[in-house]
Amino acid sequence: MSPTPQTAAPTPFGVRLRAAIDEHGPLCAGIDPHAALLEAWGLPDTVDGLERFALTCVEAFGGAVACVKPQSAFFERFGSRGVAVLERTLEALREAGTLSLLDAKRGDIGTTMAGYAQAYLSDASPLRADALTVSPYLGYESLRPALDLAAATGRGVFVLTLTSNPEGPSVQHAVRAGRTVAAAVVDGVAADNAAARAAGELGSIGTVVGATVGSAVADLGLDLAGAGGPVLAPGLGAQGGTADGLRATFGDALALVLGNSSREVLRAGPQASALRAAARAAAEALASGVETHRG
Numbered sequence: 001m002s003p004t005p006q007t008a009a010p011t012p013f014g015v016r017l018r019a020a021i022d023e024h025g026p027l028c029a030g031i032d033p034h035a036a037l038l039e040a041w042g043l044p045d046t047v048d049g050l051e052r053f054a055l056t057c058v059e060a061f062g063g064a065v066a067c068v069k070p071q072s073a074f075f076e077r078f079g080s081r082g083v084a085v086l087e088r089t090l091e092a093l094r095e096a097g098t099l100s101l102l103d104a105k106r107g108d109i110g111t112t113m114a115g116y117a118q119a120y121l122s123d124a125s126p127l128r129a130d131a132l133t134v135s136p137y138l139g140y141e142s143l144r145p146a147l148d149l150a151a152a153t154g155r156g157v158f159v160l161t162l163t164s165n166p167e168g169p170s171v172q173h174a175v176r177a178g179r180t181v182a183a184a185v186v187d188g189v190a191a192d193n194a195a196a197r198a199a200g201e202l203g204s205i206g207t208v209v210g211a212t213v214g215s216a217v218a219d220l221g222l223d224l225a226g227a228g229g230p231v232l233a234p235g236l237g238a239q240g241g242t243a244d245g246l247r248a249t250f251g252d253a254l255a256l257v258l259g260n261s262s263r264e265v266l267r268a269g270p271q272a273s274a275l276r277a278a279a280r281a282a283a284e285a286l287a288s289g290v291e292t293h294r295g
């Protein structure tokens with residue numbers, strides 16, 4: 001009897017992201033097809049306009065940045081045809097060999113979370129991405145189905161920790177049993193990345209900490225470096241965060257930061273070449289900040 005063929009374990013998301021950042025710099029470019037941006041690009045606010053916008057972004061960012069983050073909300077607003085465009089966008093990113101991070105901020109009771117995990121993190125799903133944003137506010141352990149499936153399929157999960165919006169602190173800075181909610185999230189992420197850390201690899205479970213949070217990381221004593229995963233930092237540009245400000249906000253975790261810029265880069269459209277140049281400039285600004293920090 002011939003032996004059962006062994007399938008090779010997938011390369012973990014954290015390892016793939018580390019290689020992409022080393023090659024392209026620490027930028028995650030957003031695909032956020034706001035109605036106002038479609039108009040500024042001379043596109044109709046329709047499914048056709050959405051598709052032209054999203055595929056122009058893939059043409060511009062594919063092979064040029066470490067990671068691309070489509071914002072699910074702007075596809076969902078067109079109903080099932082918008083979701084079909086999201087599927088094609090994710091497929092086009094796969095074909096371009098560029099990592100996708102789907103920003104859908106899913107979170108629910110564990111059994112429903114298993115459904116979300118199947119939708120975005122299984123090899124068979126048309127909506128699969130390399131990584132997914134999730135919300136831990138039903139309790140970190142409610143995310144377990146997504147954390148487990150991501151580990152099994154070589155995908156990643158980014159857990160909201162300190163969000164970039166001004167309303168976030170009312171929940172995330174709250175204290176229970178002597179720990180802030182945000183610190184408890186970081187504890188969960190650190191535990192899930194422990195094996196990757198021990199192997200000297202970037203973990204596949206990331207945190208989301210806004211580029212706008214000022215001194216909150218230090219004030220709350222968050223050990224983001226110790227959590228061992230990438231730190232997605234949205235809020236650059238349009239929300240007021242700057243590449244220079246990241247050093248003060250993230251301190252010794254700066255080397256783990258993956259900056260996200262959506263509107264600021266997208267305003268350079270509609271020419272793919274101009275979009276790509278804007279994304280490259282943003283990536284280089286972020287990379288030089290990390291280099292300066294290392295000395």
Ligand SMILES: O=c1ccn([C@@H]2O[C@H](COP(=O)(O)O)[C@@H](O)[C@H]2O)c(=O)[nH]1
Pocket residue numbers: 030032071103162163164165208209210234235236237238239260261262263264
């Ligand atoms: O705390 C968070 C988490 C996610 N986001 C998302 O990132 C982009 C930011 O877009 P900009 O145009 O660069 O402001 C957007 O998709 C948000 O939903 C965030 O901003 N803050």
